[in-house]
Amino acid sequence: MGKAVRKAIFPVGGLGTRFLPATKAMPKEMLPVVDKPLIQYAVEEARAAGIEQFIFVTGRGKTAIEDHFDYSADLHHALISRDKHDLWKLLEPTMMPAGQVAYTRQPEPLGLGHAVWCARDLIRDEPFAVLLADDLILSAEPCLKQMVELHGKVGGNMVAVMDVPREHTSRYGIVDPNPGAASERRLVEVKGLVEKPHPAKAPSTLAVIGRYILQPEVFFNLDRQERGAGGEIQLTDALADLIGLMPFHGVRFEGRRFDCGDKVGFLEANIAFALERADMGSQVREILKSYCG
Ligand code: UTP
Numbered sequence: 001m002g003k004a005v006r007k008a009i010f011p012v013g014g015l016g017t018r019f020l021p022a023t024k025a026m027p028k029e030m031l032p033v034v035d036k037p038l039i040q041y042a043v044e045e046a047r048a049a050g051i052e053q054f055i056f057v058t059g060r061g062k063t064a065i066e067d068h069f070d071y072s073a074d075l076h077h078a079l080i081s082r083d084k085h086d087l088w089k090l091l092e093p094t095m096m097p098a099g100q101v102a103y104t105r106q107p108e109p110l111g112l113g114h115a116v117w118c119a120r121d122l123i124r125d126e127p128f129a130v131l132l133a134d135d136l137i138l139s140a141e142p143c144l145k146q147m148v149e150l151h152g153k154v155g156g157n158m159v160a161v162m163d164v165p166r167e168h169t170s171r172y173g174i175v176d177p178n179p180g181a182a183s184e185r186r187l188v189e190v191k192g193l194v195e196k197p198h199p200a201k202a203p204s205t206l207a208v209i210g211r212y213i214l215q216p217e218v219f220f221n222l223d224r225q226e227r228g229a230g231g232e233i234q235l236t237d238a239l240a241d242l243i244g245l246m247p248f249h250g251v252r253f254e255g256r257r258f259d260c261g262d263k264v265g266f267l268e269a270n271i272a273f274a275l276e277r278a279d280m281g282s283q284v285r286e287i288l289k290s291y292c293g
């Protein structure tokens with residue numbers, strides 16, 4: 001039912017103020033979880049979901065991201081001449097095939113909706129994914145792949161959702177779910193969407209997480225450049241205006257999400273991903289035990 005999703009937007013134009021001073025000269029999205037930058041996890045997830053066009057919406061001080069996803073002749077020469085073929089192999093996922101990557105600039109960080117709107121001419125008239133690198137998801141099947149499969153069945157707009165404590169609703173876009181059963185086990189029909197509601201006013205505790213599959217009609221709403229919560233141009237507001245005009249679903253994805261835009265969430269992600277690693281998991285477990293008594 002849903003048209004194939006071939007393009008993905010990676011909005012990386014934010015200021016990352018919660019990580020200052022680390023983000024003074026380095027993009028937040030380049031912070032490593034164990035040994036891989038956040039943005040690389042997002043790109044690998046998109047690739048595993050069948051994405052063929054990678055569109056980055058960048059801003060001031062983000063050139064390290066372009067360099068990261070480029071071929072480095074110097075590094076290639078240095079590693080190969082030292083017989084470090086295994087290290088060179090490690091870099092393969094960072095090299096984007098020519099013509100499959102595009103960078104556009106968000107002149108000012110006016111909000112996520114504005115960042116997505118900046119990519120409108122690169123998307124044109126087909127469905128597209130949006131991935132926020134600071135939402136990192138540890139799962140057996142990549143989150144976006146789970147969503148693409150469900151999108152193939154129901155089409156329309158789709159967001160990843162998860163339950164959050166009620167006292168945290170003012171940090172997220174919150175879904176007003178239709179209590180009627182959706183067609184698939186993991187799907188929730190969305191009948192309303194509110195950006196950062198006060199816990200007492202939140203229609204549920206189902207929060208939107210940084211994975212979206214959207215229809216190009218959202219650009220008509222973003223064209224209006226209306227400011228929402230926090231004075232920012234909000235993606236959720238533009239999506240809420242499409243409810244009733246096309247299918248809109250939340251996906252209760254399988255996996256564990258870490259908020260890497262937050263310092264404690266970022267530390268937790270490092271621990272969780274390190275514990276999963278065959279080369280260091282048991283060592284890290286021992287270290288944690290020594291701290292926790
Ligand atoms: P955040 O809300 O975490 O904002 O953005 P931020 O500026 O990155 O970080 P803090 O709050 O100042 O610490 C979520 C995602 O949306 C992108 C960010 O780069 C991040 O990946 N974003 C946000 C933009 O691309 N442009 C914007 O105007 C806002």
